[in-house]
Amino acid sequence: MKKVLAIILASVMCLSLISCGNSGKKNTEPDKKESADTKKSTDAEKPTDTGNEKKAAGKTMLYYTAYIGDFGLADMGWRAAQAAKENYGYDVTLVEYGNDSSQAVNSLIDALDTKHYDFVMAMGWYISDTIIEKSKSGEWADTTFILYDTSPATDFSGTNNIYGVSFAQNEGSFLAGVYSALMTKSGKVGCVINVDAPICNDFGVGWLCGVKHARKNMGLKVDPMYTYMGELTVQGDYESVNVVMDNGCDYVYNVGASVSLGAMQAADEKGGYEKGKFIIGTDYDQYAYFEKVGDVQGYKSMVTSMLKNIEPCVALLLKNIHGEVNEIKPGNHVYGIAEGGTGLVENDWYKQNTPEDVQKQISEISAKIASGEIKVASYFDFPSYDDFAKYRDNVDAEVTK
Secondary structure, three states: OHHHHHHHHHHHHHHHHHHHHHHHOOOOOOEEEEEEEOOOOOOOOOOOOOOOHHHHHOEEEEEEOOOOOOOOOOHHHHHHHHHHHHHHHOEEEEEEOOHHHHHHHHHHHHHHHHHOOOOOEEOOOOOOOHHHHHHOOOOOOEEEEEEOOOOOOOOOOOOOOOOEEEEHHHHHHHHHHHHHHHHOOOEEEEEEEEOOOOHHHHHHHHHHHHHHHHHOOOOOOOOOEEEEOOOOOOHHHHHHHHHHHOOOOOEEEEHHHHHHHHHHHOOOOOHHHOOOOOEEEEOOOOHHHHHHOOOOOOOEEEEEEEEEOOHHHHHHHHHHHHHOOOOOOOEEEEEEEOOOEEEEOOOHHHHHHHHHHHHHHHHHHHHHHHHHHOOOOOOHHHHOOHHHHHHOOOOOOOOOO
16 A cells, blocks of 8 residues: 555645645635535536546535635645546535534535535544444435544444545654754754644644654753644744744744744744744645745745645545555545655755755654654553643653553
8 A cells, every 4th residue: 555655645746736836725726616605506617538537427526624725734635636526527516614613514414415425525623423423324325435634533433435534643743853853953842733632732742752752762952842822823823933932942843734824934033944943844845835835934944844645645545446446445544654644845945954864864763663663652642631741741751551
């Protein structure tokens, strides 16, 4: 599976860099777009003939999300849906339920009551339990769901129509923590988390585990600072990164791709990359994205990013569904470093700002995680939130199960 995914990843990354200049804008593609409030839609153009279209002739896909233009997971999933349309000729409909997460379930029920879809692709947050329940009851059993960014703990047993794409973000974040420890000049590194929630804290646990590994196993003298944004906005990210950098942190792991404009601005105002103030982004190659967008303050402070490779993972599942590969069964699947699901971006900017010996160490540690030689702690290892908090708040604390 790793070999197939690696091939898909290479092609998808090329396509993403070509198309990402429009990813942060409202959809202007000819796909059907259906508002969760008005349920109005417009006819989609017929897709160009492809070799795979015969396999999926007449198939419909709903892409369901909060909103397009988030500079984050929603846009990444939308690109995956666009690739599915291109590759298989799906008739794609977009439904956005808006900023109010309390509407996520009801809006999805309304959309599926209004029309039958062969496929639904969506981020798993807020809606997984409802999809599992209605699939088990048979109500939605004839729709195939592809849910990405699901919790590793989500259990899809009892269903045969749900594919979960869960990421071992703790593994990629471990690399971000080690990288920060290797690169810091101040001896202080920071992590800013967008929301105090399980998946978000899993980023943080992985990062802390990496920093603790650097202290204990690599002999590096580095102190971590772990904090949360006051609010999930660009301004909230800006203020949080300012606080962390004011406390001496020169490398900041920013878990909040959708609001990272604030992080980059804060780093830039502290002197930016020229003064050794760097941000490590999340989810996708944020440096390449914002370089393409142009005129973004502080984008050069984005030295690397921790990837969640949504597009190639979804592409692999669809290849499986259409019989091009035959190795993935319905259920929740975790993609870590070994599977090509996570890792650090190693683009030219990263190489320009990272000494070769550090690059080599990161590659070696990545290989050890992939082989299982290094075990990375996860938020989901802790019996309770209190146990997690003890690990978070004490730099010498270890994971106890």
